[in-house]
Amino acid sequence: MKDTWDTQKRIINVSNRLPVKITVTDGDISLQNSDGGLATGLGSVFNKYKNIWIGWPGAEVDGLRKMEVEELLKPDHLFPVFLSKKEIDNFYEGFSNEIIWPLFHYFTSYSVYDPEYWDAYVKVNQKFADEVLEHATEEDTIWVQDYQLMLVPQMLRQANPKLRIGYFHHIPFPSSDVFKALPWKEQIINGLLGADVIGFQTNNDVSHFKNAAVKIGGASIGTDKLTVSDRPVQVSCFPISIDYEKYRALAQSAETKRIAQKLQKQIDTKIMISIDRLDYSKGIIQRLQAFELFLKNYEEWRGKVTFIHLVVPSRENVGGYKQLKQEMNRLITDINGKYGTFDWQPIRHFYRSFPPNMLSALYSTADLAVVTPIVDGMNLVSKEYIASNINLNGALLLSEGAGAANELTESILVNPNDITSFAEKISYGLNMPIDQKQKTLLAMQKKVERANIFTWANNFLDKLINVPSKKTSTKLVKIDSMLPGRIDTQFTLPTNGAFVAGL
Template sequence: MHGSLGTLLAERVWSPVTKADFVVVANRLPVDRAPEGQGEGGWRRSPGGLVTALEPVMRSVDGAWVGWPGKADLEVAPFDFDGTRLVPVTLSADDVEQYYEGFSNDTIWPLYHDVIAAPRYRRVWWDSYERVNRRFAEAAARTAATGATVWVQDYQLQLVPKMLREMRPDLTIGYFHHIPFPAYGLYSQLPWRRLVLEGLLGADVIGFQRVADAGNFARAVRRLFHYETRASGIRVPGENGTSHVALAKAFPISIDAEHFADLARRPDIQARAVEIREGLGNPKKVLLGVDRLDYTKGIRHRLKAYGELLGDDRVSVEDVTLVQVASPSRERVQAYIELRDEIELTVTRVNGDHDTLNHTAIRYLHQGLPREEMVALYLAADVMLVTALRDGMNLVAKEYVACRVDNRGTLVLSEFAGAADELGTALRVNPHDIDTLKDTIVRAIEMPPAEQGRRMRAMRKKVLDNDVAKWSSDFLKALAQAKARS
């Protein structure tokens, strides 16, 4: 790359033929269409976790971002946004239905999340996935300068690394897998299992959230291909007797922790946290869940545990309120439609059984919230409930910890979330074990301030020391080493 990754580069004028030394390839561009009269050139930055994670990286490099603009059949020429070249990839309505809603989110997502919901295997979806991955690879190949570094993101684009290597052998290619990678006994169900592994093995560095995920991947490669593996390196044979080493290892993703801490120190956000508690009737304890509305997040288990605690008279609605934020997700996929109906029915039932005229058991919000409002909620919450049934990382857990500048609050954290590997002083739970989950919630509610402080300080040090800048730096260092070896 030209210049240093750690140095902001001078603003440059892009032309249609300008090539980028660093290219991110992701399913979505980091922007959404803005309401008329708002945003930069009709666009505004997306609120998603990947965008948040990569935002500091893209600010510091001579880069471009290849992705879908988020609307079917929308054709947009490459454009600049906030110092980054954005290269839109057009998807038809059929592409969205088959590649994205179908193969990505009705085949890969449930399969890779331990078959919590049953995956569906349809050949027409696979054909679309292959076609769309090629379209992304071609856009990246056109955008990347000679010898550039390309960083492919996540499960929607698992075939892109190999396709890119075939089109542009001069590139250094990284791939990061944001979701879990399943054990071979589950992965082996996939009819196209060899082709997906071959796609991933096109990368020089393949990053995973957890050591266990990297191990599952390496074991699948050994079972299906018998390739030589040493430490984290997998020797992948190429054409004419050539080969390359693909490094497969864990790079746990994180957040811009200082940014969240700075927001948490703002007087207006602290005042908003007080307002939130007042609006809830000033209960003694506020429990909080913040999730995408997804069957992997364990929202049903959390609501069941809290409802039973109320029913058992172990907590009272006057003293303990649960706030559940469930942002809309994949609203055209049947499993998600059914999940929303089930959760809203549960909330209605619990509230009907336990509400009083002055207190609501569960305050349920089916909407996304601005970051400042989320930080105020984190400050208002005494207990954060992360009860995922399977999660690659779960950045909400890290956001809550980063915001607790007062070293108060308690994190109840599923052992099946990647964050559990790092946040060792959280109260870890198996969300399937409802009785123990209930006991753990009560323990969190009753935890003395001194113990809260001890646990939170240890977690805050971990999150602040291992922030998103370190995540991206570690991954890009591994890519630079791969480039030096080639």
């Protein structure tokens, strides 16, 4: 089927990071895949030839080399927003990750309300908006991604009211009692209300945002939309997902099967896995405490289960993260020292990224995957495990605080703060009969296969492209029947570099 989309009907994707990052080795600039779930997920969606992607290239670039980087990225329709070290420190590490991230994940005591961080956030959001305006026409569809860029929609709207703008929020949106603690709450709400369509992971997030938009932004509320100064703003739930077929194919590849067989020979016990980025929201400490209690209470499992504990490094020089890493290492050492034997180590801990085939082999061989963040927007690791477990030999233990729990209802749900129940459910998952594992995994695989990353993108873009035209207020823009063809799986990224799961 011929693709009817042309360069006048592009999607301009705008995210904090590009799907690739630049590295400089001995003066030579090269590209590697970006870390993180957002870049991994969206990389499968965007058509290489008809769409463009705007974002930070992952490193500070000397002024003399900016043109070189631009030329390197241009063939893939990638356009960089260059940031100084101070901007990276104050905008990204500061406002985004020391204010918004902890606040929106309900770790309010971790937030540091530094006005200098806010000033940098405004400045950098304007940089992103300016770069979009350099490329955008009124025929384009602009899709802004996530909490680092919450002011961009309004900045674009003020510059050109006729633009079609969407925004998707990948992390939780907190209740009004939490959100009101933010000194710049009015500016954030007004920034988001510049979009035509605003998407969230869960219905709770939608409800929380609508309450804030009415109370703080002065919006009026309807069934599925808000009205701001006589302009409708659609607010809906669009649970993000994964490229299901990509993960299935990877699990079925000869290399992955070879690694899986090697793993099973090396580890002659049941295998339990967890895969996380180092972060206080991921429930790492509670998970280790629950595993320790499990070994204490269920002596029959000692020597019969191995916990492969994979943590991807993140911000380890920041105080709270440094303390988290120290406590994690202490618990692992204590558990291994207390329960380990000469021929069995309870926890095999890895503090690094794994390549795609190795990660897929873990997914396909694990008897129990433990995905237990305290709170998470979605958590795609759960869906990656479901898609990759082609042998139907595993069970998923999933936190009630993950957005994925709303969809993967056949999983074993747990409150990660209830350590006693957590330990009991580890036992339940490891003891689950094979026929029950197969039944629940098949049910969840059907869900993830049907509601995949392309379904997510199509649902969001359908709603965005159907926004009333700003040129003729009564006319709707017709949805192109070829829309699915535009969401192309052939977005090709460099193959070198480490792979990180959808954390």
